[in-house]
Amino acid sequence: MTSQLQPGTLEKKSASKTNKSQRENLTMLKMEAAELLGLMEKVRQVGWGGLTAKETGSIGGLMNRIQRERAQSTE
Numbered sequence: 809m810t811s812q813l814q815p816g817t818l819e820k821k822s823a824s825k826t827n828k829s830q831r832e833n834l835t836m837l838k839m840e841a842a843e844l845l846g847l848m849e850k851v852r853q854v855g856w857g858g859l860t861a862k863e864t865g866s867i868g869g870l871m872n873r874i875q876r877e878r879a880q881s882t883e
Contacts, residue, residue: 834871841867841874
């Protein structure tokens, strides 16, 4: 049985803020990767949903590589 947090508890708010921060960081990383791949103009024109599977895969792969490189450089 898992314990559930009640709405409005400090733990829930704290976790929510962390998740929001993580989402913002990932969004910035996604935009950085799209820019490096030359896809930001297309994103501005048609939005993220207008990208092909190949393009979104390339963005995800580059995001992963950037994250790994940054993690290694902080060690």
